[in-house]
Amino acid sequence: MNQPAYQQRSHLELITIYEVCRILGSSLDIDRTFREALNVVAAHLGMSRAMIVLADEDGQLRLHSAVGMSDDQIARGQWQSGEGMVGRVYAKSLPMTVPDVSNAPEFINRTGAFSAPSGRMMAMIAVPLKTERGKLGVLAAQREVEGAARLSDDQRLLTMVATLLAQAVLMHNAVSQEHERLQLETTRLQKALQTAPIGRYSLENVIGISQPMQQVFAEVHQAAPSRATVLLRGESGTGKEAIARALHFLSPRKDGPFIKVNCAALTESLLESELFGHEKGAFTGAIGERKGRFELAHGGTLFLDEVGDISPAFQAKLLRVLQEREFERVGGARVVKVDVRLICATNRDLEKMVKRGEYRADLYYRINVVSIFLPPLRDRREDIPPLVAHFVDRFNKENRRGLKVGPDAMKVLYNCYWPGNVRELENCIERTATMAHDEVIRDASFPCRHNRCLTQTLHFVAKEDAVSAVIPIALAASAAPMEPQGAAEAFGERPGEPVRIGPTAQIGSSSRQYGNEPPQGERERLIWAMEQCGWVQAKAARLLKVTPRQLGYALQKHMIEVQKL
DSSP states (O other): OOOOHHHHHHHHHHHHHHHHHHHHHHOSOHHHHHHHHHHHHHHHHTOSEEEEEEEOTTSOEEEEEEESOOHHHHHTOEEOTTSHHHHHHHHHTOOEEESOGGGOTTOOOSSSOOOOOTTOOEEEEEEEEEETTEEEEEEEEEEEOOTTOOHHHHHHHHHHHHHHHHHHHHHHHHHHHHHHHHHHHHHHHHHHHHHSOTTSSOBTTBOOOSHHHHHHHHHHHHHTTSOOOEEEEOOTTSOHHHHHHHHHHTSTTTTSOEEEEEGGGSOHHHHHHHHHEEOTTSSTTOOSOEEOHHHHTTTSEEEEETGGGSOHHHHHHHHHHHHHSEEEOBTOOOEEEOOOEEEEEESSOHHHHHHTTSSOHHHHHHHOSEEEEOOOGGGOGGGHHHHHHHHHHHHHHHHTOOOEEOHHHHHHHHHOOOTTHHHHHHHHHHHHHHHOOSSEEOGGGSGGGGTOOHHHHHHSOOSSOSTTOOOTTHHHHTSSOOOHHHHHHHTTOOTTSOOOSSSSOOOOOOOOOOOSSOOSSHHHHHHHHHHHTTTOHHHHHHHHTSOHHHHHHHHHHTTOOOOOO
Protein backbone atom coordinates (compact mmCIF):
# COMPACT_ATOMS: atom_id res chain seq x y z
CA MET A 1 0.00 0.00 0.00
CA ASN A 2 1.34 3.41 -1.02
CA GLN A 3 2.11 5.93 1.71
CA PRO A 4 0.42 9.33 1.68
CA ALA A 5 2.45 12.12 0.12
CA TYR A 6 3.10 13.87 3.45
CA GLN A 7 4.46 10.63 4.96
CA GLN A 8 6.77 10.11 2.00
CA ARG A 9 7.98 13.69 2.39
CA SER A 10 8.62 13.25 6.13
CA HIS A 11 10.56 10.06 5.46
CA LEU A 12 12.66 11.79 2.80
CA GLU A 13 13.44 14.71 5.11
CA LEU A 14 14.50 12.34 7.89
CA ILE A 15 16.85 10.47 5.55
CA THR A 16 18.29 13.75 4.28
CA ILE A 17 19.03 15.07 7.77
CA TYR A 18 20.55 11.72 8.78
CA GLU A 19 22.86 11.65 5.75
CA VAL A 20 23.98 15.25 6.27
CA CYS A 21 24.74 14.54 9.96
CA ARG A 22 26.72 11.45 9.04
CA ILE A 23 28.77 13.31 6.43
CA LEU A 24 29.55 16.30 8.66
CA GLY A 25 30.54 14.02 11.53
CA SER A 26 32.91 11.95 9.41
CA SER A 27 35.59 14.63 9.00
CA LEU A 28 36.57 18.16 9.99
CA ASP A 29 37.49 18.99 6.39
CA ILE A 30 34.57 21.27 5.51
CA ASP A 31 35.78 21.69 1.94
CA ARG A 32 34.96 18.03 1.32
CA THR A 33 32.02 17.48 3.68
CA PHE A 34 30.14 20.59 2.53
CA ARG A 35 30.28 19.45 -1.11
CA GLU A 36 29.04 15.99 -0.14
CA ALA A 37 26.23 17.48 1.99
CA LEU A 38 25.11 19.70 -0.90
CA ASN A 39 25.06 16.69 -3.23
CA VAL A 40 22.77 14.84 -0.80
CA VAL A 41 20.40 17.81 -0.44
CA ALA A 42 20.26 18.42 -4.19
CA ALA A 43 19.67 14.75 -5.02
CA HIS A 44 16.98 14.14 -2.37
CA LEU A 45 15.01 17.34 -2.97
CA GLY A 46 15.45 17.58 -6.72
CA MET A 47 17.44 20.83 -6.56
CA SER A 48 19.17 21.77 -9.81
CA ARG A 49 21.95 23.64 -8.01
CA ALA A 50 22.90 24.72 -4.50
CA MET A 51 25.65 26.74 -2.84
CA ILE A 52 27.11 27.63 0.55
CA VAL A 53 28.31 31.21 1.02
CA LEU A 54 30.52 32.11 4.00
CA ALA A 55 31.55 35.49 5.37
CA ASP A 56 35.24 36.31 5.73
CA GLU A 57 36.82 38.46 8.44
CA ASP A 58 35.96 41.67 6.55
CA GLY A 59 32.29 40.75 6.18
CA GLN A 60 32.67 39.97 2.48
CA LEU A 61 30.48 37.06 1.37
CA ARG A 62 32.29 34.49 -0.77
CA LEU A 63 31.01 31.30 -2.34
CA HIS A 64 32.60 28.37 -0.50
CA SER A 65 31.00 25.20 -1.91
CA ALA A 66 28.53 24.51 -4.71
CA VAL A 67 26.92 21.79 -6.85
CA GLY A 68 25.59 22.24 -10.36
CA MET A 69 27.93 25.16 -11.07
CA SER A 70 31.11 25.54 -13.14
CA ASP A 71 34.43 26.76 -11.78
CA ASP A 72 34.01 30.12 -13.51
CA GLN A 73 30.59 30.61 -11.95
CA ILE A 74 31.92 29.69 -8.52
CA ALA A 75 34.78 32.18 -8.90
CA ARG A 76 32.28 35.01 -9.51
CA GLY A 77 30.38 34.27 -6.30
CA GLN A 78 31.00 37.38 -4.15
CA TRP A 79 28.45 39.63 -2.41
CA GLN A 80 28.39 42.48 0.05
CA SER A 81 26.18 42.29 3.11
CA GLY A 82 22.69 43.44 2.10
CA GLU A 83 23.41 43.06 -1.63
CA GLY A 84 20.91 40.98 -3.56
CA MET A 85 18.99 38.06 -2.15
CA VAL A 86 22.06 36.38 -0.61
CA GLY A 87 23.26 39.63 0.99
CA ARG A 88 19.80 40.40 2.43
CA VAL A 89 19.43 36.95 3.99
CA TYR A 90 22.85 37.33 5.61
CA ALA A 91 22.25 40.90 6.82
CA LYS A 92 18.80 40.20 8.33
CA SER A 93 19.50 36.55 9.40
CA LEU A 94 16.07 35.61 8.04
CA PRO A 95 15.22 33.06 5.33
CA MET A 96 13.82 34.20 1.97
CA THR A 97 12.04 32.38 -0.84
CA VAL A 98 11.54 33.75 -4.36
CA PRO A 99 9.01 31.67 -6.37
CA ASP A 100 10.17 33.06 -9.74
CA VAL A 101 13.68 34.52 -10.05
CA SER A 102 12.89 36.12 -13.42
CA ASN A 103 10.30 38.43 -11.77
CA ALA A 104 12.11 39.18 -8.48
CA PRO A 105 13.91 42.56 -8.31
CA GLU A 106 15.80 41.50 -5.16
CA PHE A 107 17.44 38.63 -7.06
CA ILE A 108 20.75 39.39 -8.77
CA ASN A 109 22.38 36.60 -10.72
CA ARG A 110 25.93 37.37 -9.61
CA THR A 111 27.33 33.95 -10.54
CA GLY A 112 25.37 33.63 -13.80
CA ALA A 113 24.22 30.13 -12.83
CA PHE A 114 20.74 30.81 -11.42
CA SER A 115 18.97 32.33 -14.42
CA ALA A 116 15.61 30.81 -15.46
CA PRO A 117 15.55 29.03 -18.85
CA SER A 118 12.86 30.16 -21.25
CA GLY A 119 9.45 28.75 -20.41
CA ARG A 120 10.47 27.39 -16.99
CA MET A 121 9.69 28.80 -13.56
CA MET A 122 12.71 28.59 -11.24
CA ALA A 123 12.46 29.29 -7.52
CA MET A 124 15.30 30.40 -5.24
CA ILE A 125 15.46 29.57 -1.52
CA ALA A 126 18.09 31.10 0.79
CA VAL A 127 18.47 30.52 4.54
CA PRO A 128 21.08 31.96 6.94
CA LEU A 129 23.89 29.96 8.58
CA LYS A 130 23.79 31.24 12.13
CA THR A 131 24.38 30.18 15.72
CA GLU A 132 23.91 31.80 19.07
CA ARG A 133 27.33 33.40 18.57
CA GLY A 134 26.34 35.18 15.37
CA LYS A 135 25.82 34.80 11.63
CA LEU A 136 28.27 32.88 9.46
CA GLY A 137 26.89 32.75 5.94
CA VAL A 138 24.04 31.64 3.67
CA LEU A 139 22.78 28.35 2.23
CA ALA A 140 20.95 28.86 -1.09
CA ALA A 141 19.36 26.39 -3.51
CA GLN A 142 17.29 26.54 -6.70
CA ARG A 143 14.58 24.26 -8.01
CA GLU A 144 12.02 24.23 -10.76
CA VAL A 145 8.46 24.98 -9.64
CA GLU A 146 6.21 22.31 -11.05
CA GLY A 147 3.40 20.08 -9.90
CA ALA A 148 2.85 20.00 -6.16
CA ALA A 149 6.16 21.52 -5.19
CA ARG A 150 5.94 23.06 -1.70
CA LEU A 151 8.60 25.69 -1.29
CA SER A 152 7.76 26.20 2.40
CA ASP A 153 8.72 22.58 3.12
CA ASP A 154 11.98 23.05 1.24
CA GLN A 155 12.74 26.20 3.20
CA ARG A 156 12.08 24.43 6.50
CA LEU A 157 14.39 21.54 5.61
CA LEU A 158 17.14 23.83 4.34
CA THR A 159 16.95 25.76 7.61
CA MET A 160 17.66 22.56 9.54
CA VAL A 161 20.54 21.70 7.21
CA ALA A 162 21.93 25.24 7.60
CA THR A 163 21.97 24.82 11.39
CA LEU A 164 24.10 21.67 11.04
CA LEU A 165 26.43 23.40 8.61
CA ALA A 166 26.86 26.36 10.95
CA GLN A 167 27.89 24.05 13.82
CA ALA A 168 30.44 22.41 11.52
CA VAL A 169 31.87 25.84 10.64
CA LEU A 170 32.20 26.71 14.34
CA MET A 171 34.00 23.43 15.05
CA HIS A 172 36.34 23.96 12.10
CA ASN A 173 37.18 27.51 13.23
CA ALA A 174 37.80 26.39 16.81
CA VAL A 175 40.14 23.61 15.69
CA SER A 176 42.04 25.97 13.38
CA GLN A 177 42.51 28.53 16.15
CA GLU A 178 43.69 25.87 18.60
CA HIS A 179 46.12 24.53 15.99
CA GLU A 180 47.56 28.02 15.46
CA ARG A 181 47.88 28.51 19.21
CA LEU A 182 49.77 25.24 19.61
CA GLN A 183 52.05 26.15 16.73
CA LEU A 184 52.87 29.49 18.35
CA GLU A 185 53.53 27.75 21.67
CA THR A 186 55.79 25.22 19.96
CA THR A 187 57.69 28.02 18.21
CA ARG A 188 58.15 29.80 21.53
CA LEU A 189 59.54 26.66 23.16
CA GLN A 190 61.88 26.06 20.23
CA LYS A 191 63.26 29.59 20.50
CA ALA A 192 63.78 29.12 24.22
CA LEU A 193 65.64 25.88 23.57
CA GLN A 194 67.87 27.47 20.94
CA THR A 195 69.06 30.07 23.43
CA ALA A 196 69.34 27.64 26.34
CA PRO A 197 72.64 25.83 27.04
CA ILE A 198 72.78 22.07 26.59
CA GLY A 199 71.87 20.28 29.80
CA ARG A 200 69.69 23.05 31.15
CA TYR A 201 66.72 20.68 31.30
CA SER A 202 66.94 17.22 32.82
CA LEU A 203 64.74 14.46 34.22
CA GLU A 204 65.85 12.06 36.92
CA ASN A 205 64.52 8.91 35.23
CA VAL A 206 65.33 9.79 31.59
CA ILE A 207 68.74 10.01 29.89
CA GLY A 208 69.09 12.61 27.15
CA ILE A 209 71.73 15.21 26.30
CA SER A 210 70.79 15.68 22.64
CA GLN A 211 68.94 18.73 21.36
CA PRO A 212 65.72 16.79 20.53
CA MET A 213 65.57 15.38 24.07
CA GLN A 214 66.31 18.78 25.56
CA GLN A 215 63.21 20.03 23.76
CA VAL A 216 61.21 17.14 25.20
CA PHE A 217 62.49 17.94 28.70
CA ALA A 218 61.54 21.60 28.27
CA GLU A 219 58.01 20.67 27.19
CA VAL A 220 57.70 18.27 30.14
CA HIS A 221 58.74 20.98 32.63
CA GLN A 222 56.28 23.37 30.96
CA ALA A 223 53.30 20.98 30.97
CA ALA A 224 53.84 19.14 34.26
CA PRO A 225 52.50 21.80 36.71
CA SER A 226 49.15 22.11 34.90
CA ARG A 227 46.08 19.86 34.93
CA ALA A 228 46.03 19.62 31.13
CA THR A 229 45.77 16.22 29.47
CA VAL A 230 49.03 15.23 27.76
CA LEU A 231 49.39 13.02 24.68
CA LEU A 232 52.80 11.39 24.23
CA ARG A 233 53.60 10.56 20.59
CA GLY A 234 56.44 8.47 19.25
CA GLU A 235 57.56 5.08 18.02
CA SER A 236 57.49 2.02 20.21
CA GLY A 237 60.42 1.88 22.61
CA THR A 238 61.13 5.62 22.80
CA GLY A 239 60.36 5.87 26.52
CA LYS A 240 56.81 7.20 26.69
CA GLU A 241 56.13 5.57 30.07
CA ALA A 242 59.28 7.12 31.55
CA ILE A 243 58.18 10.56 30.35
CA ALA A 244 54.70 9.95 31.80
CA ARG A 245 56.26 9.20 35.20
CA ALA A 246 58.34 12.36 34.95
CA LEU A 247 55.20 14.41 34.21
CA HIS A 248 53.56 12.93 37.31
CA PHE A 249 56.47 13.47 39.72
CA LEU A 250 57.02 17.04 38.49
CA SER A 251 53.35 17.91 39.02
CA PRO A 252 51.51 18.99 42.17
CA ARG A 253 50.01 15.46 42.19
CA LYS A 254 53.38 13.79 42.86
CA ASP A 255 52.19 12.57 46.28
CA GLY A 256 49.14 10.95 44.67
CA PRO A 257 49.02 7.57 42.91
CA PHE A 258 50.43 6.96 39.43
CA ILE A 259 48.27 4.30 37.77
CA LYS A 260 49.05 2.88 34.32
CA VAL A 261 46.92 0.81 31.95
CA ASN A 262 47.92 -0.76 28.62
CA CYS A 263 44.78 -0.37 26.53
CA ALA A 264 46.03 -2.70 23.78
CA ALA A 265 46.46 -5.62 26.17
CA LEU A 266 42.75 -5.91 27.12
CA THR A 267 39.53 -6.60 25.26
CA GLU A 268 36.81 -3.96 25.25
CA SER A 269 34.78 -5.58 28.04
CA LEU A 270 37.83 -6.20 30.23
CA LEU A 271 39.12 -2.69 29.62
CA GLU A 272 35.79 -1.18 30.71
CA SER A 273 35.84 -3.23 33.91
CA GLU A 274 39.52 -2.41 34.48
CA LEU A 275 39.05 1.35 34.12
CA PHE A 276 35.61 1.86 35.66
CA GLY A 277 35.38 -1.09 38.05
CA HIS A 278 32.32 -3.29 38.56
CA GLU A 279 29.64 -4.08 41.08
CA LYS A 280 29.04 -7.45 42.67
CA GLY A 281 27.19 -9.75 40.26
CA ALA A 282 27.69 -7.48 37.24
CA PHE A 283 28.87 -10.49 35.22
CA THR A 284 29.97 -14.07 35.69
CA GLY A 285 32.90 -14.13 38.09
CA ALA A 286 32.17 -10.71 39.65
CA ILE A 287 32.00 -12.08 43.21
CA GLY A 288 32.55 -8.69 44.82
CA GLU A 289 32.74 -4.97 44.29
CA ARG A 290 35.92 -3.78 42.61
CA LYS A 291 37.26 -0.26 42.09
CA GLY A 292 38.50 0.70 38.65
CA ARG A 293 41.73 2.42 37.72
CA PHE A 294 40.01 5.80 37.50
CA GLU A 295 38.99 5.51 41.16
CA LEU A 296 42.41 4.20 42.19
CA ALA A 297 44.03 7.20 40.48
CA HIS A 298 41.84 9.73 42.31
CA GLY A 299 44.00 12.71 43.27
CA GLY A 300 46.85 11.45 41.08
CA THR A 301 47.64 10.57 37.49
CA LEU A 302 46.24 7.91 35.15
CA PHE A 303 48.49 6.81 32.28
CA LEU A 304 46.66 5.20 29.33
CA ASP A 305 49.23 3.55 27.08
CA GLU A 306 48.38 2.59 23.46
CA VAL A 307 45.24 4.74 23.56
CA GLY A 308 45.06 4.59 19.77
CA ASP A 309 44.13 0.89 19.89
CA ILE A 310 40.81 1.16 21.73
CA SER A 311 37.63 0.21 19.86
CA PRO A 312 35.19 2.82 18.47
CA ALA A 313 32.51 1.73 20.95
CA PHE A 314 34.78 2.23 23.94
CA GLN A 315 35.97 5.59 22.56
CA ALA A 316 32.48 7.00 23.19
CA LYS A 317 32.50 5.74 26.80
CA LEU A 318 35.95 7.16 27.45
CA LEU A 319 34.97 10.52 25.96
CA ARG A 320 32.13 10.95 28.46
CA VAL A 321 34.45 10.27 31.40
CA LEU A 322 37.01 12.78 30.14
CA GLN A 323 34.35 15.44 29.64
CA GLU A 324 32.37 14.98 32.86
CA ARG A 325 35.01 13.36 35.11
CA GLU A 326 32.29 10.97 36.27
CA PHE A 327 31.16 7.44 35.38
CA GLU A 328 29.19 4.43 36.57
CA ARG A 329 30.77 1.11 37.41
CA VAL A 330 29.91 -1.88 35.23
CA GLY A 331 26.58 -3.18 36.49
CA GLY A 332 25.98 -0.17 38.73
CA ALA A 333 23.86 2.98 38.60
CA ARG A 334 25.67 5.17 41.15
CA VAL A 335 27.65 8.03 39.63
CA VAL A 336 31.29 8.12 40.74
CA LYS A 337 33.16 11.43 40.47
CA VAL A 338 36.96 11.46 40.23
CA ASP A 339 39.76 14.02 40.15
CA VAL A 340 42.35 12.53 37.79
CA ARG A 341 45.06 14.00 35.58
CA LEU A 342 45.20 12.00 32.34
CA ILE A 343 48.32 11.17 30.33
CA CYS A 344 47.90 9.18 27.10
CA ALA A 345 50.44 7.61 24.78
CA THR A 346 50.32 6.07 21.32
CA ASN A 347 52.56 5.15 18.41
CA ARG A 348 49.65 5.31 15.96
CA ASP A 349 48.95 8.14 13.49
CA LEU A 350 45.73 9.43 15.08
CA GLU A 351 45.23 12.13 12.45
CA LYS A 352 45.00 9.55 9.67
CA MET A 353 42.73 7.38 11.82
CA VAL A 354 40.39 10.34 12.34
CA LYS A 355 40.27 10.99 8.60
CA ARG A 356 39.48 7.32 7.92
CA GLY A 357 36.72 7.35 10.55
CA GLU A 358 38.55 4.86 12.80
CA TYR A 359 38.97 7.31 15.67
CA ARG A 360 36.49 9.84 17.03
CA ALA A 361 37.49 13.40 16.26
CA ASP A 362 35.99 14.70 19.53
CA LEU A 363 38.01 12.19 21.57
CA TYR A 364 41.15 13.08 19.61
CA TYR A 365 40.81 16.75 20.53
CA ARG A 366 40.00 15.86 24.14
CA ILE A 367 43.23 13.87 24.67
CA ASN A 368 45.45 15.96 22.39
CA VAL A 369 45.51 19.08 24.56
CA VAL A 370 49.29 19.10 25.03
CA SER A 371 51.17 16.91 22.56
CA ILE A 372 54.79 15.86 23.21
CA PHE A 373 56.67 13.99 20.49
CA LEU A 374 59.46 11.64 21.56
CA PRO A 375 62.11 11.37 18.82
CA PRO A 376 63.39 7.94 17.74
CA LEU A 377 66.85 6.92 18.88
CA ARG A 378 68.29 7.28 15.36
CA ASP A 379 67.45 11.02 15.51
CA ARG A 380 69.32 11.54 18.80
CA ARG A 381 72.47 9.49 18.44
CA GLU A 382 74.31 11.70 20.95
CA ASP A 383 72.31 9.88 23.64
CA ILE A 384 73.55 6.40 22.66
CA PRO A 385 76.90 6.51 24.59
CA PRO A 386 75.33 7.58 27.93
CA LEU A 387 72.50 5.08 27.44
CA VAL A 388 74.98 2.28 26.77
CA ALA A 389 76.99 3.28 29.85
CA HIS A 390 73.81 3.22 31.96
CA PHE A 391 72.71 -0.21 30.73
CA VAL A 392 76.19 -1.74 31.15
CA ASP A 393 76.54 -0.28 34.65
CA ARG A 394 73.16 -1.70 35.65
CA PHE A 395 74.08 -5.11 34.21
CA ASN A 396 77.34 -5.11 36.15
CA LYS A 397 75.58 -4.31 39.42
CA GLU A 398 72.92 -6.96 38.94
CA ASN A 399 75.33 -9.70 37.81
CA ARG A 400 78.49 -8.72 39.71
CA ARG A 401 80.51 -8.24 36.54
CA GLY A 402 83.00 -5.60 35.44
CA LEU A 403 82.23 -5.31 31.75
CA LYS A 404 83.31 -2.36 29.62
CA VAL A 405 82.46 -1.37 26.05
CA GLY A 406 85.32 -1.03 23.59
CA PRO A 407 85.56 1.83 21.07
CA ASP A 408 84.96 -0.53 18.14
CA ALA A 409 81.81 -1.86 19.81
CA MET A 410 80.57 1.66 20.53
CA LYS A 411 81.04 2.53 16.86
CA VAL A 412 78.77 -0.35 15.85
CA LEU A 413 76.13 0.72 18.38
CA TYR A 414 76.33 4.36 17.34
CA ASN A 415 75.80 3.59 13.66
CA CYS A 416 72.94 1.10 14.01
CA TYR A 417 69.49 2.15 12.78
CA TRP A 418 67.68 0.99 15.97
CA PRO A 419 64.12 0.51 14.71
CA GLY A 420 63.18 -0.67 18.23
CA ASN A 421 64.71 2.46 19.78
CA VAL A 422 65.86 2.52 23.43
CA ARG A 423 64.09 -0.75 24.25
CA GLU A 424 66.00 -2.53 21.47
CA LEU A 425 69.29 -0.96 22.57
CA GLU A 426 68.72 -2.19 26.13
CA ASN A 427 67.91 -5.68 24.86
CA CYS A 428 71.02 -5.74 22.65
CA ILE A 429 73.30 -4.66 25.50
CA GLU A 430 71.88 -7.21 27.93
CA ARG A 431 72.06 -10.06 25.39
CA THR A 432 75.61 -9.21 24.33
CA ALA A 433 76.82 -8.68 27.90
CA THR A 434 75.35 -12.00 29.00
CA MET A 435 77.14 -13.92 26.25
CA ALA A 436 80.44 -11.98 26.50
CA HIS A 437 83.46 -14.12 27.47
CA ASP A 438 85.85 -11.28 28.18
CA GLU A 439 85.60 -8.21 30.36
CA VAL A 440 85.52 -5.92 27.32
CA ILE A 441 82.68 -5.98 24.79
CA ARG A 442 84.16 -5.88 21.26
CA ASP A 443 82.48 -5.39 17.90
CA ALA A 444 82.72 -9.14 17.25
CA SER A 445 80.61 -9.79 20.36
CA PHE A 446 77.39 -8.55 18.73
CA PRO A 447 75.04 -11.03 17.02
CA CYS A 448 74.91 -8.84 13.90
CA ARG A 449 78.58 -9.64 13.29
CA HIS A 450 77.59 -13.28 12.77
CA ASN A 451 74.36 -12.67 10.79
CA ARG A 452 72.21 -13.55 13.80
CA CYS A 453 70.64 -10.14 14.37
CA LEU A 454 66.90 -10.59 14.80
CA THR A 455 66.23 -6.92 14.06
CA GLN A 456 67.87 -7.14 10.64
CA THR A 457 65.75 -10.19 9.89
CA LEU A 458 62.50 -8.52 10.97
CA HIS A 459 63.01 -5.05 9.53
CA PHE A 460 65.44 -5.17 6.65
CA VAL A 461 65.15 -8.45 4.75
CA ALA A 462 62.06 -9.20 2.68
CA LYS A 463 62.30 -12.88 1.80
CA GLU A 464 59.17 -12.99 -0.31
CA ASP A 465 59.96 -10.12 -2.69
CA ALA A 466 63.47 -9.35 -3.86
CA VAL A 467 62.40 -5.96 -5.23
CA SER A 468 61.16 -4.81 -1.83
CA ALA A 469 64.27 -6.02 0.03
CA VAL A 470 65.24 -2.91 1.98
CA ILE A 471 68.86 -1.96 1.48
CA PRO A 472 70.72 -2.70 4.74
CA ILE A 473 72.74 0.47 4.36
CA ALA A 474 69.67 2.14 5.88
CA LEU A 475 71.23 1.15 9.18
CA ALA A 476 73.95 3.74 8.73
CA ALA A 477 72.55 6.19 6.18
CA SER A 478 70.55 8.10 8.75
CA ALA A 479 73.72 8.79 10.72
CA ALA A 480 76.56 11.04 9.68
CA PRO A 481 78.22 9.92 6.40
CA MET A 482 80.81 7.17 6.97
CA GLU A 483 83.53 5.58 4.97
CA PRO A 484 82.50 2.34 3.22
CA GLN A 485 84.50 0.23 5.64
CA GLY A 486 82.77 1.85 8.61
CA ALA A 487 79.41 1.16 7.00
CA ALA A 488 80.29 -2.48 6.58
CA GLU A 489 81.26 -2.75 10.22
CA ALA A 490 77.99 -1.18 11.28
CA PHE A 491 76.00 -3.83 9.43
CA GLY A 492 77.83 -6.80 10.78
CA GLU A 493 80.03 -7.40 7.69
CA ARG A 494 83.74 -8.14 7.81
CA PRO A 495 85.99 -5.19 6.92
CA GLY A 496 86.75 -5.29 3.22
CA GLU A 497 83.75 -7.46 2.35
CA PRO A 498 80.92 -6.01 0.23
CA VAL A 499 77.80 -4.66 1.88
CA ARG A 500 74.79 -6.55 0.53
CA ILE A 501 71.49 -5.44 -0.94
CA GLY A 502 68.94 -8.19 -0.67
CA PRO A 503 69.17 -11.51 1.17
CA THR A 504 72.24 -13.15 -0.45
CA ALA A 505 73.29 -11.04 -3.44
CA GLN A 506 76.96 -10.21 -3.99
CA ILE A 507 78.04 -6.98 -5.58
CA GLY A 508 78.68 -7.24 -9.30
CA SER A 509 80.45 -4.96 -11.70
CA SER A 510 78.34 -5.17 -14.86
CA SER A 511 76.58 -2.08 -16.21
CA ARG A 512 74.48 -3.84 -18.85
CA GLN A 513 70.80 -3.04 -19.49
CA TYR A 514 68.43 -5.19 -17.45
CA GLY A 515 64.94 -6.48 -18.12
CA ASN A 516 61.88 -6.19 -15.92
CA GLU A 517 63.16 -8.72 -13.37
CA PRO A 518 65.50 -7.30 -10.70
CA PRO A 519 69.05 -8.72 -10.73
CA GLN A 520 70.63 -10.23 -7.66
CA GLY A 521 73.82 -8.16 -7.29
CA GLU A 522 73.76 -4.99 -5.23
CA ARG A 523 75.36 -2.80 -7.89
CA GLU A 524 73.23 -4.38 -10.63
CA ARG A 525 70.11 -3.86 -8.52
CA LEU A 526 70.88 -0.16 -8.12
CA ILE A 527 71.49 0.30 -11.85
CA TRP A 528 68.35 -1.68 -12.67
CA ALA A 529 66.21 0.48 -10.38
CA MET A 530 67.63 3.72 -11.79
CA GLU A 531 67.01 2.55 -15.38
CA GLN A 532 63.47 1.47 -14.55
CA CYS A 533 62.76 4.96 -13.18
CA GLY A 534 64.48 6.98 -15.92
CA TRP A 535 67.43 7.79 -13.62
CA VAL A 536 65.14 9.75 -11.28
CA GLN A 537 66.54 9.08 -7.80
CA ALA A 538 63.31 9.82 -5.91
CA LYS A 539 61.39 7.24 -7.98
CA ALA A 540 64.15 4.67 -7.69
CA ALA A 541 64.23 5.15 -3.91
CA ARG A 542 60.49 4.41 -3.73
CA LEU A 543 60.96 1.32 -5.91
CA LEU A 544 63.65 -0.04 -3.57
CA LYS A 545 61.70 1.20 -0.51
CA VAL A 546 64.53 3.33 0.88
CA THR A 547 64.91 7.06 1.39
CA PRO A 548 66.52 9.25 -1.32
CA ARG A 549 69.40 9.92 1.07
CA GLN A 550 70.07 6.20 1.48
CA LEU A 551 69.94 5.69 -2.28
CA GLY A 552 72.32 8.59 -2.88
CA TYR A 553 74.81 7.09 -0.40
CA ALA A 554 74.60 3.72 -2.16
CA LEU A 555 75.17 5.29 -5.59
CA GLN A 556 78.19 7.18 -4.25
CA LYS A 557 79.58 4.08 -2.54
CA HIS A 558 79.46 2.04 -5.74
CA MET A 559 80.62 5.01 -7.86
CA ILE A 560 77.54 4.88 -10.10
CA GLU A 561 77.29 8.05 -12.16
CA VAL A 562 73.72 9.34 -12.47
CA GLN A 563 72.82 9.83 -16.12
CA LYS A 564 70.96 12.94 -17.23
CA LEU A 565 68.36 12.11 -19.89
